[in-house]
Amino acid sequence: MNFLFQMAAWGLLTLPIILILHLLRNRREQLPISSLRLWQGLQQKKHGSLPRSIPLSVLLMLQLLIATALTLALARPVFSILLDQPRQTIFILDTTTSMAAVDTGSGQAVRRFDAARQTIRNEIQALGQRDSFVIIGLSPQPEVLLSGEAEQKTQALLALDNLVPGATGADLPAALTLANGLLDPSRLQQIIVLTDGAYTVPSDLLPPISAPIDWQIQPSNPPTLQPSNQALLNVSSRTLPDGRHRLFARVINYSDTSVARTVQVFAGERLFDETVVQLQPQAESARVWTLPAPVETARVSLVEPDSLPLDNEAEVLLLETTRQRVLLVSDTPDTLSRALSAQPGIELTVDTPAGRRYDPADFDLTVFEGAGLPLDLTAWPAGNLWVVNPPLGHPLLPADNFSRNLRPDPATGSTLLVGADLSGVYFNRVLQVTLPEWAEVDLRASASGQPLIFHGATRRSQIVVWAFDLAASNLPARLALPLLTANTLQTLLSPAPQPVVPLGEPVVINGNFSIEVPGGRRLSSLEAEGGSGIFTRTKLPGLYKIYNDQGALVAGFAVHAGSALESNLAPQLQPETLNVQRSMFNVLPPEIEYYEIWPWLAGVVVAVVMLEGWLAWRK
Amino acid sequence: MRLKNIFNRSQESSLPLFDEAFLRRLERLSFRTAPALRGSPLGERRSRNLRPALDFSDHRPYSHGDDLRHVDWNAYGRHEELFVKLGEATQSVSIHILLDCSRSMGWTPSSKSAKRPAGYSKWDAARRLAGALGYLGLAGGERVEITPFGHTLAESFGPTEGKRRVIPVLKFLSRATPLPPAKGEREGSLVPSLNSYARTHPGGGLLVLISDLLDTVSPQPSLEKEEIKGGGELAESLRYLIPPRWQVLVVHLLTEEEVQPTLTGDYDLRDAETEESLPFHLSDAVLTQYRLRVRTWCAELQSACARRGATYARILAEWPLEQAVVPYLRQRGVVL
Numbered sequence: 001m002n003f004l005f006q007m008a009a010w011g012l013l014t015l016p017i018i019l020i021l022h023l024l025r026n027r028r029e030q031l032p033i034s035s036l037r038l039w040q041g042l043q044q045k046k047h048g049s050l051p052r053s054i055p056l057s058v059l060l061m062l063q064l065l066i067a068t069a070l071t072l073a074l075a076r077p078v079f080s081i082l083l084d085q086p087r088q089t090i091f092i093l094d095t096t097t098s099m100a101a102v103d104t105g106s107g108q109a110v111r112r113f114d115a116a117r118q119t120i121r122n123e124i125q126a127l128g129q130r131d132s133f134v135i136i137g138l139s140p141q142p143e144v145l146l147s148g149e150a151e152q153k154t155q156a157l158l159a160l161d162n163l164v165p166g167a168t169g170a171d172l173p174a175a176l177t178l179a180n181g182l183l184d185p186s187r188l189q190q191i192i193v194l195t196d197g198a199y200t201v202p203s204d205l206l207p208p209i210s211a212p213i214d215w216q217i218q219p220s221n222p223p224t225l226q227p228s229n230q231a232l233l234n235v236s237s238r239t240l241p242d243g244r245h246r247l248f249a250r251v252i253n254y255s256d257t258s259v260a261r262t263v264q265v266f267a268g269e270r271l272f273d274e275t276v277v278q279l280q281p282q283a284e285s286a287r288v289w290t291l292p293a294p295v296e297t298a299r300v301s302l303v304e305p306d307s308l309p310l311d312n313e314a315e316v317l318l319l320e321t322t323r324q325r326v327l328l329v330s331d332t333p334d335t336l337s338r339a340l341s342a343q344p345g346i347e348l349t350v351d352t353p354a355g356r357r358y359d360p361a362d363f364d365l366t367v368f369e370g371a372g373l374p375l376d377l378t379a380w381p382a383g384n385l386w387v388v389n390p391p392l393g394h395p396l397l398p399a400d401n402f403s404r405n406l407r408p409d410p411a412t413g414s415t416l417l418v419g420a421d422l423s424g425v426y427f428n429r430v431l432q433v434t435l436p437e438w439a440e441v442d443l444r445a446s447a448s449g450q451p452l453i454f455h456g457a458t459r460r461s462q463i464v465v466w467a468f469d470l471a472a473s474n475l476p477a478r479l480a481l482p483l484l485t486a487n488t489l490q491t492l493l494s495p496a497p498q499p500v501v502p503l504g505e506p507v508v509i510n511g512n513f514s515i516e517v518p519g520g521r522r523l524s525s526l527e528a529e530g531g532s533g534i535f536t537r538t539k540l541p542g543l544y545k546i547y548n549d550q551g552a553l554v555a556g557f558a559v560h561a562g563s564a565l566e567s568n569l570a571p572q573l574q575p576e577t578l579n580v581q582r583s584m585f586n587v588l589p590p591e592i593e594y595y596e597i598w599p600w601l602a603g604v605v606v607a608v609v610m611l612e613g614w615l616a617w618r619k
Numbered sequence: 620m621r622l623k624n625i626f627n628r629s630q631e632s633s634l635p636l637f638d639e640a641f642l643r644r645l646e647r648l649s650f651r652t653a654p655a656l657r658g659s660p661l662g663e664r665r666s667r668n669l670r671p672a673l674d675f676s677d678h679r680p681y682s683h684g685d686d687l688r689h690v691d692w693n694a695y696g697r698h699e700e701l702f703v704k705l706g707e708a709t710q711s712v713s714i715h716i717l718l719d720c721s722r723s724m725g726w727t728p729s730s731k732s733a734k735r736p737a738g739y740s741k742w743d744a745a746r747r748l749a750g751a752l753g754y755l756g757l758a759g760g761e762r763v764e765i766t767p768f769g770h771t772l773a774e775s776f777g778p779t780e781g782k783r784r785v786i787p788v789l790k791f792l793s794r795a796t797p798l799p800p801a802k803g804e805r806e807g808s809l810v811p812s813l814n815s816y817a818r819t820h821p822g823g824g825l826l827v828l829i830s831d832l833l834d835t836v837s838p839q840p841s842l843e844k845e846e847i848k849g850g851g852e853l854a855e856s857l858r859y860l861i862p863p864r865w866q867v868l869v870v871h872l873l874t875e876e877e878v879q880p881t882l883t884g885d886y887d888l889r890d891a892e893t894e895e896s897l898p899f900h901l902s903d904a905v906l907t908q909y910r911l912r913v914r915t916w917c918a919e920l921q922s923a924c925a926r927r928g929a930t931y932a933r934i935l936a937e938w939p940l941e942q943a944v945v946p947y948l949r950q951r952g953v954v955l
Contacts, residue, residue: 028885028886028887028898029884029885029886029887030886030887030889030896031882031886031887031888031889032726032727032889032891033726033877033888033889033890033891034723034726034741034831034833034874034877034891034892035723035833035836035890035891035892036888036890036893036895036897037833037836038833038836038877038909038912038913038916039888039897039899039909040897042905042908042909042912043904043905043908
């Protein structure tokens with residue numbers, strides 16, 4: 001039962017007023033007696049302190065009943081069939097790495113994620129037939145992990161068991177926004193946030209929420225032992241000129257006590273070094289090792305167990321796996337080859353139009369310069385294509401003639417031109433190409449508006465066209481050329497995966513590769529994420545090796561659990577200080593039928609007044 | 620028939636005093652007076668004093684002035700001395716009924732506690748009793764005088780004798796009303812009233828005092844001791860009415876509510892005589908104290924009566940006259 005006008009509760013003050021009035025009105029009854037002489041001197045309480053009890057009478061009871069009923073009627077009580085309303089429970093489950101921490105409380109070691117999962121399991125099992133639920137994963141990119149009706153309890157519970165914590169950073173505002181958007185106004189809503197609070201959230205970023213929030217901070221019971229965690233951070237390597245590898249690692253103590261930790265370094269499977277590191281509270285220690293050349297992987301680990309085992313080990317791949325292969329087909333490749341070779345991570349291969357020794361399909365990017373673009377092409381080949389100074393009369397780039405002495409329009413803005421200063425640059429030979437349908441102009445000539453640089457994509461290809469001849473321009477002598485080259489490469493080539501990514505971080509992998517995840521299982525990058533090129537199954541720390549169609553290891557990356565965001569297990573979130581706007585809580589959902597009962601109360605008042613009148617008349 | 624009509628159309632009293640059948644049954648009774656009580660010689664009551672009489676009982680020597688008709692001439696012939704024949708003389712006794720008509724006698728118990736119909740009071744019971752005793756005296760050939768009194772004596776009815784005088788007696792009683800309290804009158808009125816009555820009636824007789832005797836209660840009783848000295852004032856009053864001249868019957872008339880009050884709660888007790896009020900929380904403890912005080916008071920009154928040779932009879936106004944009061948008076952030896 002709700003009250004729509006709660007201010008009417010002040011009307012209850014009439015009850016003591018009525019009692020006081022009855023007490024004042026209740027003078028002592030005169031009792032005539034034959035003589036006071038026999039009564040005088042009897043032991044009794046003094047007159048002033050004689051107890052005055054509340055005169056319980058029918059009229060008093062009726063008047064109190066009238067006042068109470070009137071007050072209730074003014075408060076407009078509303079009955080709604082709350083129990084029959086379907087409920088919607090949205091769980092925001094923290095899936096960050098810190099939820100894998102183990103807390104020791106009440107003599108039991110409980111993993112935070114398991115405790116939160118058990119809570120969700122209990123809530124789901126208690127759902128009614130018409131209830132529904134949603135589980136949102138709290139991570140840097142919150143997403144809906146599970147959702148369904150109560151009928152899908154069994155499947156949901158099975159899927160719940162397969163969830164694992166593994167993400168770096170938590171975006172609570174985004175998760176609450178997502179939850180708020182999923183609220184069903186026709187249901188009784190509740191949001192349950194299950195998190196360890198090992199992060200901070202600015203209150204001003206929190207969105208207004210139209211459902212009550214139940215904060216369940218893990219561990220729910222204060223642990224008998226404060227979590228003690230030491231983590232390996234920033235484990236990385238670089239190849240020295242002599243082929244050896246320099247391995248770097250930081251060991252951080254996130255506990256409030258001094259600890260000694262044994263650090264082991266493995267080169268491949270061989271123990272390379274073992275050292276003991278003394279760590280002060282909240283202090284760190286950096287270590288560097290130089291590994292011999294013929295090593296493909298290296299692993300650093302902390303031997304002693306702590307609250308979060310995930311960040312006690314980190315592996316790195318010592319292969320050069322981030323280079324992009326570029327094929328340059330040109331009769332005069334000097335200028336472009338210099339520009340391409342200056343770009344980091346580019347493995348350049350130069351070919352001549354007559355030779356055609358390489359298949360463009362084997363390269364990440366194919367650059368056709370001048371006559372390098374075959375005139376017999378009737379369709380753009382698959383892959384990333386960069387066309388420089390296309391020949392006159394090519395069917396894919398129809399043109400009438402060449403223009404001369406053109407200058408770029410400085411007002412033209414494009415991502416391809418970021419950072420490039422084209423003032424003073426002239427182009428003496430520019431193909432007057434008819435702009436294809438798929439193309440978008442990046443740079444035009446200042447006077448004629450003739451396109452100088454444009455890009456676009458066909459069904460199978462991404463194409464950038466420089467319509468001018470580099471040899472007939474002063475661009476090669478300007479700093480703008482390597483910048484334009486870098487921008488063009490960045491447009492055409494997705495960046496290679498970082499050698500080390502945090503746990504749960506998505507990785508962009510273009511092309512069809514098979515990825516070997518920790519544990520030896522291989523996944524297809526296209527099958528895994530629907531061909532989007534984004535590989536998100538990085539919730540297990542370890543090495544992820546990328547193989548091509550021939551089964552050769554072409555790249556790889558390591559996933560590390562240790563991070564400053566997750567390895568510090570001390571709770572920082574205080575829900576009671578969060579300023580979550582809840583202004584809509586007292587508003588009944590419009591779909592819920594509710595009944596005001598003040599007319600009934602008013603009827604009771606009328607009936608009681610009539611009864612009182614009858615009693616008074618009879619008296 | 621006339622008697623019944625008179626009783627039923629009484630304007631002064633809302634209740635008929637008696638019915639005719641009760642009066643007939645009452646005629647079978649008579650006062651039991653002390654033989655030593657003096658009276659007039661023309662009555663029917665036997666006297667302890669032997670007087671010259673025709674019916675012989677004893678002789679005494681003739682003295683000057685004796686009626687020669689009572690001389691026993693046969694004894695003179697035998698002894699040559701004059702003897703007068705003595706016999707038990709009959710006499711009529713004066714019945715004095717003093718009816719307390721103070722305001723307390725007219726007090727009516729609260730309807731919340733009274734077991735009698737509303738309006739029934741000690742005054743009604745007192746008038747009924749006075750009427751019954753008066754009729755008893757008239758029917759027995761006694762001289763009856765009824766005197767209401769409050770703080771002073773009021774106008775008396777009588778003395779009168781003869782059964783036919785019962786109607787004026789009852790009319791007198793019907794017209795009688797409780798007297799208003801005198802201004803500033805706080806002290807008891809019993810002593811001066813009885814003193815005055817004794818002085819104006821030197822012949823003595825049977826005196827029936829019908830009163831609630833509340834005037835005998837000391838207005839400021841001791842708080843430490845449960846003594847109210849009610850017996851002292853009664854004894855002082857009876858000092859003027861001592862035997863053998865007077866035979867006194869004290870009818871202590873109270874109501875059930877006065878003896879055993881049952882009301883509890885907060886009340887302003889208002890004195891029926893003085894109109895004074897006293898706030899009271901009537902609790903069980905207070906009522907227990909009160910009942911103990913009443914018992915003590917009655918015991919003192921009875922003791923005072925015993926000391927003065929008077930008969931004490933405590934009667935509750937709620938008692939039915941024929942079924943309870945008359946048998947009680949017979950048990951106490953007041954009537955035969």
